[in-house]
Amino acid sequence: MDLxxxxxxxxxEKFRKAVQKHGRRFLKxxxxxxxxxxCMKFKDPIPHLAARFSGKEAFIKALGDAGDWSxxxxxxxxxxxxxxxxxxxxxxxxxxxxxxxxKGVDVSLSxxxxxxxxxxxxRKVD
Amino acid sequence: xxxxRIMRITIFEDGFAENLNPLALTRPVxxxxxxxxxxxxxxxxxxxxxxxxxxxxxxxxxVYLEKFSGHGRIKAINDLNWLRGDDHLIVNGRWLxxxxxVESEEVVAVKNETIVYAYLKxxxxxxxxxxxxxxxxxxxxxxxxxxxxxxxxxxxxxxPWDLVAWNGEEIRREFPRLKNSLPRKDLSEFQSIGVVGEKxxxxxxxxxxxxxxxxFDTSGGPxxxxxxxxxxxxxxxxxxxxxxxxxxxxxxxxxxxTSIGPLCRVGGExxxxxxxxxxxxxxxxxxxxxxxxxxxxxxxxxTTSDLKNDYSDVEVYINGKLINTGRLKVGSFIGDxxxxxxxxxxxxxxxxxxxxxxxxxxxxxxxxVPSFVWFYRGKMGRGLGLDSMLRTARKVMSRRGxxxxxxxxxxxxxxxxxxxxxxxxxxxxxxxRRW
Amino acid sequence: MSDVEERVKRVIAEQFGVDPDELREDMTFAEDLMAxxxxxxxxxxxxxxxxxIEIPEEEARRNRTVGQAIEYMxxxxxxx
Numbered sequence: 118m119d120l121x122x123x124x125x126x127x128x129x130e131k132f133r134k135a136v137q138k139h140g141r142r143f144l145k146x147x148x149x150x151x152x153x154x155x156c157m158k159f160k161d162p163i164p165h166l167a168a169r170f171s172g173k174e175a176f177i178k179a180l181g182d183a184g185d186w187s188x189x190x191x192x193x194x195x196x197x198x199x200x201x202x203x204x205x206x207x208x209x210x211x212x213x214x215x216x217x218x219x220k221g222v223d224v225s226l227s228x229x230x231x232x233x234x235x236x237x238x239x240r241k242v243d
Numbered sequence: 244x245x246x247x248r249i250m251r252i253t254i255f256e257d258g259f260a261e262n263l264n265p266l267a268l269t270r271p272v273x274x275x276x277x278x279x280x281x282x283x284x285x286x287x288x289x290x291x292x293x294x295x296x297x298x299x300x301x302x303x304x305x306v307y308l309e310k311f312s313g314h315g316r317i318k319a320i321n322d323l324n325w326l327r328g329d330d331h332l333i334v335n336g337r338w339l340x341x342x343x344x345v346e347s348e349e350v351v352a353v354k355n356e357t358i359v360y361a362y363l364k365x366x367x368x369x370x371x372x373x374x375x376x377x378x379x380x381x382x383x384x385x386x387x388x389x390x391x392x393x394x395x396x397x398x399x400x401x402x403p404w405d406l407v408a409w410n411g412e413e414i415r416r417e418f419p420r421l422k423n424s425l426p427r428k429d430l431s432e433f434q435s436i437g438v439v440g441e442k443x444x445x446x447x448x449x450x451x452x453x454x455x456x457x458x459f460d461t462s463g464g465p466x467x468x469x470x471x472x473x474x475x476x477x478x479x480x481x482x483x484x485x486x487x488x489x490x491x492x493x494x495x496x497x498x499x500x501t502s503i504g505p506l507c508r509v510g511g512e513x514x515x516x517x518x519x520x521x522x523x524x525x526x527x528x529x530x531x532x533x534x535x536x537x538x539x540x541x542x543x544x545x546t547t548s549d550l551k552n553d554y555s556d557v558e559v560y561i562n563g564k565l566i567n568t569g570r571l572k573v574g575s576f577i578g579d580x581x582x583x584x585x586x587x588x589x590x591x592x593x594x595x596x597x598x599x600x601x602x603x604x605x606x607x608x609x610x611x612v613p614s615f616v617w618f619y620r621g622k623m624g625r626g627l628g629l630d631s632m633l634r635t636a637r638k639v640m641s642r643r644g645x646x647x648x649x650x651x652x653x654x655x656x657x658x659x660x661x662x663x664x665x666x667x668x669x670x671x672x673x674x675x676r677r678w
Numbered sequence: 679m680s681d682v683e684e685r686v687k688r689v690i691a692e693q694f695g696v697d698p699d700e701l702r703e704d705m706t707f708a709e710d711l712m713a714x715x716x717x718x719x720x721x722x723x724x725x726x727x728x729x730x731i732e733i734p735e736e737e738a739r740r741n742r743t744v745g746q747a748i749e750y751m752x753x754x755x756x757x758x
Contacts, residue, residue: 119630127716135716139723146719146735174715184617184628189736190719217631241630 119241123178125171127233132167147190167233168226169195175237202226218242249290251329254283255298255378256336262402265578265596266536271299273336276517277406278413279485286334289342294318296325298378302657305650326368333361339398351386352394358382359397403534403576404568410517411500414483418465463499533574540582547589549574559592560611580636598632613669614662623673629659686751689728693721703745
């Protein structure tokens with residue numbers, strides 16, 4: 118069994134500025150509609166939006182070198198279930214992950230002041 | 244000529260080993276096949292009482308220490324100290340060994356700039372080893388110390404096509420000795436097989452199985468079918484040819500000058516070709532004047548061109564340089580673990596690296612494909628990355644009951660890094676092409 | 679033609695805080711320009727705004743150098 122681990126840290130102020138400058142255009146590249154809708158329910162959606170982006174980046178790093186392919190941000194969705202983030206994938210991404218021998222994935226998010234941090238772990242079949 | 248009593252042999256790779264790429268990416272040059280045996284086996288066969296050590300490129304040593312750990316006669320790798328303690332025959336791994344050219348005097352035999360062999364006595368060696376830091380320095384010092392003799396008749400293997408060119412002749416040369424040493428079956432044991440030419444030049448080893456309606460043509464040279472091999476009906480095998488241990492010929496046409504190593508599955512047409520071992524070419528398709536590595540799978544109708552339409556000399560890329568072979572018939576040189584999809588076509592004089600995955604796009608493939616490349620829809624790419632490729636390689640090997648060791652995996656990871664720059668450059672170039 | 683190239687270079691330069699004249703075709707975003715993922719997304723968004731087109735991010739992310747990004751934009755705009 119192979120384990121891959123990835124970590125990402127994001128500066129919230131930089132993220133906030135990017136959202137203010139490009140708005141929806143920026144968000145629709147990195148988040149699905151479901152994710153955007155969910156985060157917009159909060160008074161300050163920025164940390165929630167940023168945490169999801171960071172989670173996806175951590176996941177991509179945990180995946181490691183997959184040759185010519187890397188997952189698209191919109192092909193990954195982070196859903197909150199009972200306060201825990203769960204990774205979900207669109208069909209194409211799920212197929213590719215299967216081909217790469219990915220058996221299990223997990224992600225954890227955290228936020229403090231100016232920063233958001235995410236860790237992802239991937240279990241691969243040998 | 245009195246046979247030398249040789250007790251210690253060292254076989255070494257010189258600075259030109261890499262001209263045998265892609266086949267020498269995963270093995271020392273003297274582990275390549277010509278005729279029925281590997282190059283180093285030919286030397287060890289002639290001196291059955293001798294112990295041997297090898298010198299090879301550093302990054303191959305770990306895997307080969309592992310491979311030879313049970314061997315008994317192979318005692319050291321890349322260990323200069325092992326040359327102390329006895330007279331020594333030191334042989335260039337690129338020399339197609341001929342015992343008759345070795346003489347019982349202390350000398351360094353050269354052909355042009357290449358050291359063919361050196362025979363050095365214990366005292367000479369001990370003195371030399373005090374002064375030098377590596378084997379090549381030792382040999383250079385020895386030239387001065389014991390003198391040089393020219394050996395122009397020595398066959399030096401410069402490029403992969405040399406092995407193919409000398410293959411048939413080597414089979415002929417090795418046959419008489421094998422005839423006497425290999426336990427053979429009587430031809431009368433097999434029903435309805437046909438022999439054209441001397442029956443005596445057909446050697447079928449014990450444990451080999453020949454199905455009905457197989458034709459052997461020894462008029463061009465001897466044929467040896469080794470232990471456990473299986474020749475299925477309607478195969479035609481022309482000599483000089485060698486079918487290795489436990490290999491199957493599946494209704495194929497094996498034309499003269501062909502050596503097939505152990506555990507291969509071969510159908511279709513093969514001519515003047517060396518297939519190293521553990522390789523599949525089940526179905527129709529023509530392979531000519533080529534050297535195919537280990538664990539290669541050639542999909543149905545994979546075909547090599549071995550002759551240019553204008554009958555001009557074939558040129559081949561070796562390590563990025565285009566070399567004129569000076570020959571009319573040159574096929575393809577394919578590295579270990581490479582796979583081709585159905586209908587893959589290789590242009591005349593192609594070289595393909597290790598662990599490639601080649602899917603035909605309707606036109607012949609590029610003449611040079613670097614290692615670890617996926618060729619798909621007319622473009623070179625990284626595929627799904629090294630881990631995926633290793634996973635597939637392990638699956639392929641386990642089907643034949645072989646496990647890839649950690650040392651082998653490290654070797655492929657090393658090669659992946661080493662070939663990275665060249666691969667990235669060619670992927671970039673191919674990205675710009677329009678198909 | 680060179681207009682597209684100039685505009686692309688200007689957008690890239692602005693995003694990474696460098697002089698457009700400093701940009702070379704073989705510069706990689708990840709190493710030479712030290713781009714974080716946010717930078718890449720912002721760059722895509724900025725190029726979309728500059729040229730008024732949509733850029734699918736799977737396509738965009740295959741461009742790892744300045745030169746590749748310029749080639750890509752030219753192709754996207756149907757310019758040779």
